[in-house]
Amino acid sequence: MKKIYLLSLLFILGCGSGKIVPTTDVCSVKKHYKDNVFQVYINKRPISNHYYIYEDAIDITKKLAEQNKCMD
Numbered sequence: 001m002k003k004i005y006l007l008s009l010l011f012i013l014g015c016g017s018g019k020i021v022p023t024t025d026v027c028s029v030k031k032h033y034k035d036n037v038f039q040v041y042i043n044k045r046p047i048s049n050h051y052y053i054y055e056d057a058i059d060i061t062k063k064l065a066e067q068n069k070c071m072d
Helices: 002-014 054-066
Strands: 027-031 038-042
Touching: 027 054, 038 054
Parallel strands: none
Antiparallel strands: 027 038
């Protein structure tokens, strides 16, 4: 019976998740060519078709960085 507990404990401790690896993707903000609105990009690809005011675009990039989707 002790062997079962010991094996269970080893199994639980040995099956941890790997260490978190930071992403190498890059977030950026690009201004619309005509208007004063901005689009958020990850690796030079827009995350959506929406445009935002500058403050909101910066907030989005910070949230994406916190979620490890891209570097801020």
